[in-house]
Amino acid sequence: MILHILTTPPTSEVPRQVEQAIQAGDTLLLTEAGVTATLDPDLHCWTQNDYAVFLLEEDLVARGLSSIAATHGLSTVDMDGFVALTEQHLQSVTWY
Amino acid sequence: MDYGLLVMGAPYSQPAPHSALRFAHAVLARGHRLVGVFFYHDGVHNASMLMTPPQDELNLRDAWKALHKEHDVALDVCIAAALRRGVISQSEASRHGHDAFNLEAPFELTGLGQLLTLQQRCDRLITFAS
Numbered sequence A: 001m002i003l004h005i006l007t008t009p010p011t012s013e014v015p016r017q018v019e020q021a022i023q024a025g026d027t028l029l030l031t032e033a034g035v036t037a038t039l040d041p042d043l044h045c046w047t048q049n050d051y052a053v054f055l056l057e058e059d060l061v062a063r064g065l066s067s068i069a070a071t072h073g074l075s076t077v078d079m080d081g082f083v084a085l086t087e088q089h090l091q092s093v094t095w096y
Numbered sequence B: 001m002d003y004g005l006l007v008m009g010a011p012y013s014q015p016a017p018h019s020a021l022r023f024a025h026a027v028l029a030r031g032h033r034l035v036g037v038f039f040y041h042d043g044v045h046n047a048s049m050l051m052t053p054p055q056d057e058l059n060l061r062d063a064w065k066a067l068h069k070e071h072d073v074a075l076d077v078c079i080a081a082a083l084r085r086g087v088i089s090q091s092e093a094s095r096h097g098h099d100a101f102n103l104e105a106p107f108e109l110t111g112l113g114q115l116l117t118l119q120q121r122c123d124r125l126i127t128f129a130s
Helices: A014-021 A032-039 A057-062 A066-071 A079-088 B016-029 B041-047 B060-071 B079-084 B090-095 B112-121
Strands: A002-006 A027-030 A052-056 A091-095 B002-007 B033-039 B074-078 B107-110 B124-128
Touching: A002 A014, A002 A079, A014 A091, A027 A032, A027 A079, A032 A052, A032 A057, A032 A066, A052 A057, A052 A079, A057 A066, A079 B016, A079 B124, A091 B124, B002 B016, B002 B041, B002 B112, B016 B033, B016 B041, B016 B060, B016 B124, B033 B041, B033 B060, B033 B112, B041 B060, B041 B074, B041 B079, B060 B074, B074 B079, B074 B112, B079 B107
Parallel strands: A002 A027, A002 A091, A027 A052, B002 B033, B002 B124, B033 B074, B074 B107
Antiparallel strands: none
16 A cells, blocks of 8 residues: 655646556555546546545645535545555655 | 655655655644655755745754654765765765855754664655656
8 A cells, every 4th residue: 555645737647657557455645736536526536436536625725625525425534534645555656 | 653754855846845745744733753854866955954934834854853853863965966966964075175064963864774764763764856
């Protein structure tokens, strides 16, 4: 189980690289500009069931996207929850 | 748990240092130990003592310094990444014939070996890069 921390928006190449690397049972945490994935509910990460996906609440708030995430029923964690995810995963990879 | 952080983003141009700092405080608030922060690539600019943001904005260097003072967190800066970006201690400035320097304790210029030591010593090493 690996925690993948994605910091780039869906418009970059990086999310596609993550899709190739991520395995069933892993966790994807979207942070910084990565939270703009909220704006596209058709993205693969929102429609699959192989791994859990979370958005970092602080970065959603900073970009005015909290209500959109809530409307779509997307799961969020605060910074405390981010630390909790790192406790639960022995390894993490930051994609940037 | 023992945590280490790797910070590779420049202050005020990339969100990575702010994210790392908030994460650091959350780590400590959950009762973990933050052993050290390693600044690499553009992250070395976090150590510049000449950093002078407006008074009503967070001074990232001072925030890292406070973390060291209050929680004994080691602040290591990659010497190769720092020197080529003009982030330099007094002794290195003297050695290279410069009149000025902009890095002082509690930040320490170290080699990449220190990053490996941090990784081996910690239960978790989290990278912050943007």
